Amino acid sequence: MKKVLVASICLGLFVAFPSHSSAAAKKFKNCTELNKVYPGGVALPGAINAGGTTKQTPKYDKKLYEANKKSDRDKDGIACEK
Numbered sequence: 352m353k354k355v356l357v358a359s360i361c362l363g364l365f366v367a368f369p370s371h372s373s374a375a376a377k378k379f380k381n382c383t384e385l386n387k388v389y390p391g392g393v394a395l396p397g398a399i400n401a402g403g404t405t406k407q408t409p410k411y412d413k414k415l416y417e418a419n420k421k422s423d424r425d426k427d428g429i430a431c432e433k
Contacts, residue, residue, distance in 0.1 A: 377418065379419055382422050385430070390407045391410065392407070392429050392431035392432040393410045393419055394416055394428055396413060397428075399427065400427055400429055416428070416430060
């Protein structure tokens with residue numbers, strides 16, 4: 352009986368508080384909007400800027416980059432870098 356109660360509580364917490372990774376990544380309208388939230392842009396993990404040095408460090412997040420990769424003009428794995 353105790354095991355059933357513990358399992359029920361754990362399941363209830365899992366359903367009530369889903370993991371952050373299941374949420375959809377925000378798709379921004381353009382780089383101006385994206386840079387308000389992420390001043391250095393968003394990047395694939397391990398991406399290296401093809402355009403040289405930047406002033407800001409990007410947010411490394413695969414899902415976020417994939418949602419906004421249309422804004423990666425130089426196709427280096429970093430969207431809206433500054």
